[in-house]
Amino acid sequence: MFSTWWPLLLVVASSVGYQVGMKEVSDIGDPMASLLVTYLAASVVSFVIYFFQSLGKESFLRGAFSVNLSAIGMGLAIVGIEMGTLFMYRAGWAVNVAFVVSNSLIVAALMLTGFLIYKEKLTLRQLIGVGISLAGILCIVMG
Numbered sequence: 146m147f148s149t150w151w152p153l154l155l156v157v158a159s160s161v162g163y164q165v166g167m168k169e170v171s172d173i174g175d176p177m178a179s180l181l182v183t184y185l186a187a188s189v190v191s192f193v194i195y196f197f198q199s200l201g202k203e204s205f206l207r208g209a210f211s212v213n214l215s216a217i218g219m220g221l222a223i224v225g226i227e228m229g230t231l232f233m234y235r236a237g238w239a240v241n242v243a244f245v246v247s248n249s250l251i252v253a254a255l256m257l258t259g260f261l262i263y264k265e266k267l268t269l270r271q272l273i274g275v276g277i278s279l280a281g282i283l284c285i286v287m288g
Contacts, residue, residue: 164230164244165240167227170231246285249279250282252275252278
C-alpha cells in the first residue's frame with residue numbers, strides 16, 4: 146500500500162513547497178536569476194540521487210547517455226511552467242487561485258491531448274466534468 150501512495154504524497158508536499166517558494170520569490174530580485182539558482186539546486190539534487198541510485202547497476206555514463214530527446218522537451222516545458230508561475234505571482238495572482246485555475250486548465254488540455262494524440266477514451270461524464278470545472282474556474286476568477 147505504501148508503494149502506491151508515497152509518490153502521491155511526495156507530489157503533494159513538493160507542489161505545496163514549490164508554490165510557496167514561487168510566491169516568495171515573485172516579489173524580489175531578477176526572476177531569471179531565481180530560476181537559474183532553482184535549476185542549479187535541482188541539478189545537484191538530481192545528480193546526487195542518480196549517482197547513488199546507479200551504484201552497483203549499469204554504467205553511470207551509459208545510463209546518462211540512454212536518455213532520449215524527450216528529456217530536452219521536458220526541460221523546455223519546465224522552464225515554461227516555472228516562468229509562467231513566477232510571472233503569474235508577480236502579476237498579483239493569489240496562490241490558491243493561480244494553482245486551481247492553471248491546474249484545472251491543464252487537466253482539460255491533457256484530456257484533449259490524450260484523446261487526440263493517444264486515442265484515449267473520452268466519455269460524456271468526463272466532458273460534463275470538464276464543463277463543471279470550467280464553470281468553477283469562472284466562479285473563482287470572477288469571485
